[in-house]
Amino acid sequence: MSSQDIPEENLPVAQAEGADLDKHGDNPFADPGLPPHEHRIQDIDERAAKRSERTVAFLFTLSMLATIGFIASYVALPVDKSVYIWPLGHISALNFALGTTLGVALFCIGAGAVHWARTLMSDEEIADERHPIEASPEVKAKVLADFKQGAKESAIGRRKLIRNTMFGALTLVPLSGVVLLRDLGPLPEDKLRHTLWAKGKLLVNQNTNEPLRPEDVAVGSLTFAKPEGLEEHDHDFQTQIAKAALMIVRIAPEDIKDKQELEWSHEGIVAYSKICTHVGCPISLYEQQTHHVLCPCHQSTFDLTDGARVIFGPAGHALPQLRIGVNEEGYLEALGDFEEPVGPAFWERG
């Protein structure tokens, strides 16, 4: 855009210039200039000034006392002492004492300084001239000439080979830094497609750490399970449970609308991934009358009677179901891994 885009007459006339023209005329809107300075009571009454002085000194003294109080509370109060202070409740005595004394110590310094400035320092307004930020044409011309001379002396414009290879080198050299980032992590490969679940793995109750039997799971109850063999102390527990966490509910088989869901269940016991397909929160707000599960993070709602179809919220697809059965000893077991990746969707999910 160039300045020709805008006709000059579209720019408003600056008030200051207009006012200048009318300064001696009879423009009622003209700038009357800075009003005369008026005195504060402290400027004319020494007693008032003394009062201000005492107030400021009092504030500074209060700050000193508060700092002593801070140190005293640090030394005197045990770190685990609790006190009841209305309306705060049962709180840490030390935290409260340190915070209030520090707060008062700091605040009084500030209040003293500001009161000093407001009542005792000169409050006469001063006008400072502004100068344009832009350089004068002479300065600009000088700088441009200097620059041209420098550029000429370097011969960067003439010796194109130097210029081009230099730009090439400067462009390439940051690549080393980018390459170094490669080892930040492994490639995704198919890591997101697999969990610890496999054929024959027992469903272990997270509460009791015991394998579940079908008769343990009542209609209307909610149970969380992990794959057999995964223990809290395992070094990769967090990463594994982030994919393998399971939510188990029992629904009367006649209430299950989805055919595959019924097939993959065991007598109405269905096992769904606990990890939301939206962005991976552990979804588990199970409403046992409606059989809906709600995600507490972003309110995606899934219907567990209908293949965990999304019925509300931002999730894009149903929760993956784990196919389960019962082994010879009467324990619930997985009949394989999840058939689709659990958790949030991604580009390669397909």
Add this chain to the structure above:
Amino acid sequence: MKKLSARRRHPLAALVVLILALAATGGLYAAFAPADKAQADETQQSLAIEEGKKLYSVGCASCHGTGGQGTSDGPSLVGVGSAAVDFQVGTGRMPAQQPGAQVPRKKNIYTQAQIDQLAAYIASLGAGPVTPTEKQYSPEGADIAKGGELFRTNCAQCHNFTGEGGALTKGKFAPTLEGVSPKHIYEAMQTGPQNMPSFPDTTMPEKQKKDIIAYLDAVNGEKTESPGGLKLGGLGPVSEGLFAWIFGLGALIAVAVWVAARTAKAKKS
């Protein structure tokens, strides 16, 4: 439910309640009267069931049917057990006042003796979870930290970290657990009232329920400490953000106004 509220407002309702209360006091006396023989126990039991049935027909039958078989207004109570009755009536949820997304907790209008009679009657309709004894739910001797872990796995998703409650779909909600008695918490886990799933002893043994109750008592009881100061509802960043804006930034702007304001002039008339 409308029928119920109409009856509750009947001029004679107070009289009925009074008579029932008197009857219950008698029943309570009878219940506590020493009885050595099993025979006597059985009689007490059947007496309680009789009384419970009377209470039921006044307060509950309009929605749940005359025999507890359920109607379009209320579910069947066969097999819900005495624990469910003790929870629902003891927390004032039942009898329900008006239809809505969820029946809220309110003031309980029955005495514990009446609740026990009602519970006895319902339990006689079909076996179900039994009202727990104090030994089962008292938090003494429980593992608080284990309870915390169980709470975060099983409960926090609806009831919040420390049991402050939270939202469910379409106006339903998980209520706050503040001030809920250990017995009622135990019963809720056992029976799964309304939309709450149940956590039966088969998947969450008695000991673990106790742990959870002990944890709640520790983090959301009357004497729970909040070392840092005001809890701000225990709701997390939303209330913290509001507090920072209103009291933090608000106070700072008030201070800024003072700092920048002109000092009063001496002769302003």
Add this chain to the structure above:
Amino acid sequence: MSTTTASTDSKRKAPAGERVADWADGRLGIYSLAKANMRKIFPDHWSFMLGEICLYSFIIIILTGVYLTLFFHPSMNEVEYHGSYVPLQGQLMSEAFNSTMHISFDVRGGLLIRQIHHWAALIFVAAMLVHMMRVFFTGAFRKPREVNWLFGFLLLVLGMFTGFTGYSLPDDLLSGTGVRFMQGAVLSVPVVGTYLSMFLFGGEFPGGDFVARFYSVHILLLPGIMLGLVVAHLILVFYHKHTQFAGPGKTNKNVVGMPLLPVYMAKAGGFFFLVFGVIAVVSAIATINPIWSIGPYRPDQVSTGAQPDWYMGFSEGLIRVMPGWEINLWGHTLVLGVFIPLIIFPLVLVTIAVWPFIESWVTGDKREHHILDRPRNAPTRTAFGVAWLTWYFVLLIGGGNDLWATHFHLSINAITWFVRIAFFVAPVLAFIITKRICLGLQRRDKDKVLHGRESGIIKRLPHGEFIEVHEPLSQEQLHTLTAHEQHKPLELGPTVDENGVERKVKGSQKLKAKLSQGMYGEDNQIPKPTVEEYKEITSGHGHH
């Protein structure tokens, strides 16, 4: 040093302070620096101190942050807790969480410093937003301050991310849920999402690296950049000299106020202590991020009411109200339900950041501006700003929809639908309403100038009519109310020149003319009273 040299060098011995200053001047040139700056003038207005709140809370955050690093262990190694907080005894947690517990319960004053750090962070970002709004609504971003506007904007964005990374460090259940959300959002990026996620977390989520990585970003990378920007921001404030509101004696070519030494040294220096004091008291009485009741992070646990700190709340709102769109094509998944909010997230911020450039393009104004606009005198800009704030606020409501639901007994689904609709409708309504209000205020100003101030005195005229006496305004007031500039809308002019040849009008020109009409056209600003109007009315009859 011998007495002879001293006596030859100067007749008197300079005071100690002066000698130190001389020493420094010989090496640093401080006298020349002080000449320009020691009596620098700053205008008085409370809203000019909002930026200082940001600066001071930033300093407080650095001071307390350094203290926290002395005790914090940025490690995700799992340890058993054996500190003094009973309800977590024996629980497995990362060292990061464990050391944060240690700071909160076993280091004397550690809890206070942690709370000051976190409260100051919330206030820092809040103050930046309010400061930015002050600059926006008064037009302080105009030439020569556009670059400083951008610096400030960058500080806001960096402040948000520094906050987010810091909030994630304790590795508690709430912040871990936030990190999981971020990872899910990264996964949604087409083509490279999974790679980005693996590189960010050193493998699968959560892995064992992110706390250490966030730590160096939180305490070094981002604050380092921010510190540089803060310094640049301040240098520019000094260099440009502060803006001021119109008033008697205040022109575009001067700045009226008090000198840095002594008044602003005391006021601004004192204000630092005031800000620190207020934040310390807030930290003494209100708890923030009580990680002990939240518990350590486990990817299979969660709590209801999972929200980020407020400044990320609008992104939370975006993701909560977005419909779950997902497209599967040719073996690939396009996760629009997450990716679209991820794109809108920066756009929300950029929308407000680009306005100054749009405005200067439309007006074509190349002059320096040091006199601030009253918001009413720039109705379109003000309306745009309020519309943006409305938009932002609607998203914040969306981010807290579950708490709105429980506290106002509403359905969470209804709130979500409200936000979905309000996302499009509310800013438009806010724009229209604000513009009307601004124009109304302009009319009132004009009325005041031409007819004087309503005095509240009722007078009965001889023929029985009651009138309210209007007092004419003083010249100071008249000047202040008429000092603002009014742009004329851009006209495209005839599209056919005098020879009948069609003149080509570029599309951008048409757009510019349209926007210009929208901002400064007949219905979009009230012409300010002219001297002639004033004289005609005042020379006639005294009242009305």
